[in-house]
Amino acid sequence: MLFEPVIRKLSAFERLSGGEVHAIQKLGRDLRVFHKYRDIITEGDNPDFVHVVLAGWAARYSVLPDGGRMITAFLIPGDFCDIHVTTPSAMDHSILAITDCKVAFVQKHAIEEVTRSTVALTRAFWRSTLVDEAILRQWLVCVGRRNAKAALAHLLCELHVRLQLVGLADNGDLHLPLTQTELADATGLTAVHVNRTLRALRQDGLIDEGPSIRLRDIAGLREAGDFNPQYLHLRTPNVTA
């Protein structure tokens, strides 16, 4: 059941048959562990495999000349690092393990075979890339046109839905293994300001902090972040009622 998160995620996009589920499970020959803060893929690499996160968190990031860093995506179990299968090309950014990660290395032609044999999986893979792009656009909106409070609220809502999809969020209880610096690098803020903004969200009764972040008032958070889950293109419109 290593590929369970992948199956859960893809099932959110397309109803999968037993055969299709089985086909996914058979992708899993090669499994590797990356330790915290190790690069899974480095800019300039031209990977031979498709990488799939099966456990742990990772992040796409770019580094600037002044030492600044921008995180452009969080990858959680079920997410693909590089599904651009048929196009051999050098990575234009790096991917970092934020926690210890289990990553499947899937042969490119295995993916191609699977998509050749089943339409539902092809659609699910496409949908997955479509959603990745939609998430990127939402991040752009957050960073470019929302204030810190709304941006963080939106990010928490996004992660809540995505974690729920793969069974990693019970009803608003999120284990975010992210430092405030990492949240800052993902929202274009500074760690100091993330700290103050989280406190503001706490004081508004929207979240509780502790070992894990708890979304105390999901509806309120969604309003504060102007969050509408439609862009995640799920079959079931809302994960949480």
Next chain:
Amino acid sequence: MLFEPVIRKLSAFERLSGGEVHAIQKLGRDLRVFHKYRDIITEGDNPDFVHVVLAGWAARYSVLPDGGRMITAFLIPGDFCDIHVTTPSAMDHSILAITDCKVAFVQKHAIEEVTRSTVALTRAFWRSTLVDEAILRQWLVCVGRRNAKAALAHLLCELHVRLQLVGLADNGDLHLPLTQTELADATGLTAVHVNRTLRALRQDGLIDEGPSIRLRDIAGLREAGDFNPQYLHLRTPNVTA
């Protein structure tokens, strides 16, 4: 030769045979004109066609509750509005004609047929979506971690390369049909600050303004914007030497 920009763009990704070029030209049954500031596609639409910009400029955008707007992409001749062929799903954002636009409406199955018959075109389409994503990530870096000057410089460099690809930029002479407000909405700034920043770039001798923007010092602009064209994944590493 309506599809010339598409052919030029895809040729930048993959060497295309005469047959493949011909296949693209045959996509062009249905052609429509959109006037300036009309929506080409509106959020919530579930288009039956794949839309391709053949002439003019368009922009993806989202609108916020407070009336703010974020532009998440500029589309120029040769660009696809929605290449997510096999996945019927509602648009999560809108696309606007920034100038009068010629847009091809291509049947989804026509795209599917073409990609079934030729590997190079399949690869080129994939590469195209990969590049769209890379551009999105670069915008995120600009908005999140670069100052106004670098962000605008980077955007100008990106548009320069992309316009050159489709034959719309002679050696640094760009016709940007963009208002400063539109540049602002694309960079997460205000129109006022875009104005001042463009002046600063002018005073630095990096650009000239007039009826069209001229990149007076391309190398300098690329340095100012920390621009490295690698993320555009072109066969020919640099369009401009």
Next chain:
DNA sequence: CGCAGTTTTGATCCCCTTCAAGTTGGGTGG
């Protein structure tokens, strides 16, 4: 126990925003 990374808090600064007003220029109608 001690260290290193993270969180928290305070004080100050600045890039960019906001508000406001003036200017320019292309388009339109008389």
Next chain:
DNA sequence: CCACCCAACTTGAAGGGGATCAAAACTGCG
């Protein structure tokens, strides 16, 4: 051919959201 208008550009002054700098408190862990 000029008067008018509106959209875009430009410039100035003032304010604020978030950055920066600095240091203290907390956490986990070897």
